[in-house]
Amino acid sequence: MQVIDPHVHFWALGQGNQPWLEHPTPNLLGDYSPMARDFGPEQLLAACGDIELLGMVHVEADALDPLAETRWLTAQLAPYAASLPWALVVGADLAQAGAGAQLEAQCTLSDRVRGVRQILNVHDDPRYDYVGRHYMEEAGWRENVTQLEPLELSFDLQIYPSQMAQAARLASEHPWIRFILNHAGMYVDRQGVAGWRAWRDGLRLLAAQDNVTLKLSGFGMLDHRWTLGSIRPLVLEALDAFGIGRCMFASNYPVDGLYARYQDIWHAYAELVTDASADEKRALFIDNARRVYRL
Template sequence: MSIVDPHLHYWSLASGNQPWLENPVPNLLGDYSPMAQDHLPEDLERARGEIDIQACVHVEADAVDPVAETRWLAEVIASGARLAPDALVVGVDLSHKDAEEQLDAQRELSDRVCGVRQILNVHDDPLFDYVGRDYVSEPGWRSNLRMLASRGLSFDLQIYPSQMAQAAALARECDDILFVLNHAGMYVDRQHLDGWRAWRDGLRELAACDNVMIKLSGFGMLDHRWTRDAVVPLVWEAIDAFGIERAMFASNFPVDGLYAGYEDIWRTYLEIVTGVSDSERDALFRDNARRCYRL
């Protein structure tokens, strides 16, 4: 089975750049202490099993110093490791006055920088709240986001369904930027019908923007005992909203490695879309990721 993985993370704890891993505190991921160790290309090589990874995209891993993270990744790439990242979605705090300098410093470190992610998840429940701040409503943040267009960079959009209408308005306003919705829109409020409706309707509103794609990933983050049957309606709803041409599967490894093996994740994805044509399967597992991240 050949794939392009458009969402994974590497880190070295010796860098001191991910304190959230050095001192694990249970959160929406549950007890993530098993993940609190180095994760390098050679670790993915061991974990991949029979999955042929043709290319992969590294997404920032909540580093204290994103420039240092990119410098380290450039060294990993220079080492010639087989599963070194083919593209980098780097971290930039777009609320900072020096956001442009942060970004350009990282682009100077590596010509594989293809996009930016800044986690935006806010939620009334502290267990699910990431940032406690509505960045998208801040004029300075929005102004800095616009600089991605002139650099030909995409923006990885990690939000909850309650933020989707606001994000869709942002996508319409910045129609020269490609937005990539992370983790199937993070369907978080699962106890009531209103939660499902917010996720479903939010997907449709975002999908109405031609400059938004979706990554089908991260299912274990909010359902630690996820099964194929539990994920089927989420994947089908997302693909129905965005179409085959704007959806792609991803591993979110090693985070989702807390809940399933790398090979198991990808083989489950394949089972979920049994019956699609060869070209549709290629789009979901390889071609859309290549196009999105210019691989």
Template sequence: MHFWRLDLGNQPWLENPQPNLLGDYSPMAHDFGPAELVSAAGEIEIAAAVHIEADAVDPVRETEWLATLPQADGTGDLPSVLVIGADLSAPDARDVLERQLVASDRVRGVRQILNVHADPLFDYVGRHYMREPQWRANFALLAEFGLSFDLQLYPDQMPAAAILAAEHPDVTFVINHAGMYVDRAHVAGWQIWRDGLRRLASLPNVAIKLSGFGMLDHDWTLGSIRPLIFEAIDAFGVERCLFASNYPVDALYASYDDIWMAYAAVVADASASDNRALFADNACRLYRLSIPEVS
């Protein structure tokens, strides 16, 4: 999930919504923090929350703000752990990471969005970071600092990501949003996504987060997400898959309750231990967090 406060001026993309793959995302252009998450959750039990960086202009300032939230909002120990932002292509990447590690002892990983696409509607960054020598050199900082990497990319970037993951066996990679199956008009798009998942799954240091289905399928149904979830679980095994809400982004398409109940319905026939792995245990292991017993 993501938190933000607009008066900090750290998310201009949110303050001035522009058309992109999310559709009209102006409804989420408001403050969202622990209190709003707890309110949205309703009867869904939140044992812990992993905060993923929210494309902040100043990631250090974002982490410093997040570090104040458990004391400021009075809604419990949220966020529980942090996946921070950093531009690994920048010459000050080490300093940016070190300052965030000082700001919070909850930092567990890094995300830098990598999505590149020929269609401007789907293109996030406009450059292939994984091809850049400086970015690749700075990537080694993650192992040095004991940090994981949240891997957000499109399927045709997966072969390059597999090479990167093989080069850094001491870094845990967590694919975001089920690999973002974006090119859906032809069977080739499915094959590229499926084959990319299999290639990444062949590496033991790669896991996958099953989330964000609404971003590329605004009218998703249980039937439309089931094959994606099953394909990912078949590739990675239950032990390397975890469900996530991507809230409040996916609030554009479904309620918090609807998202989690849909996941539960998809794996309703799974064993109790498999369900616990998908909904809690794998997240705890991958993001190194402790939670109380959950029902």
């Protein structure tokens, strides 16, 4: 089975650049201490099993120093330049006054930089709250988003459904910037119909913006014992909202490796779209990721 994986994470604990990982504290992931080990491209390829990896996109892993992360990644991935196309979605703090200079520095470090991610998840429950700050409401942050366009950088959007309306407005204000919604919109509030409606309706607000694309990934983060039956409604609802042309499957490995093996994640995705055409499957597993991240 051939795939391009548009959402993977690598790290080396000895760098001291991911304290959240070096000192695991249970959160929405549960006990993630088994993930507190070095993980790089060699380990990913060893985990592939019968999955043939045609390319990959590394997404920033909440590093203290995003520039140091990019320097390290560039060195780690350089040996794979000829055999395995790769790209980077780097970290940057768009709330900082010098955000533009940081973005330029990231692009100087590697010609494989394709986009930026700054995690935006805010939630009343501290288990689910990532940043404790509503960045999208800050004028300085919104102004710095404009710095992405001249550098031809996309923005990986990690939010909860309660933030989707605001994110849709952001996308409408920047039609020339591509926004990629991470992890199927992170359907977090699962206790009743209101949470489902917030996620479903929020997806459609974002899908109404032509410059928004969706990653079908990260299902294990909020459903640690996920099954085909439990994720099928989410995948089908997302495909219905965005259409085949604006969706791509991704592993979120090794984070989702806490809940399933790499090859099992991909085979589950394949099972969910078994009745799709060959062209549709190729779009979801290969072509959309290749186009969006310019691999």
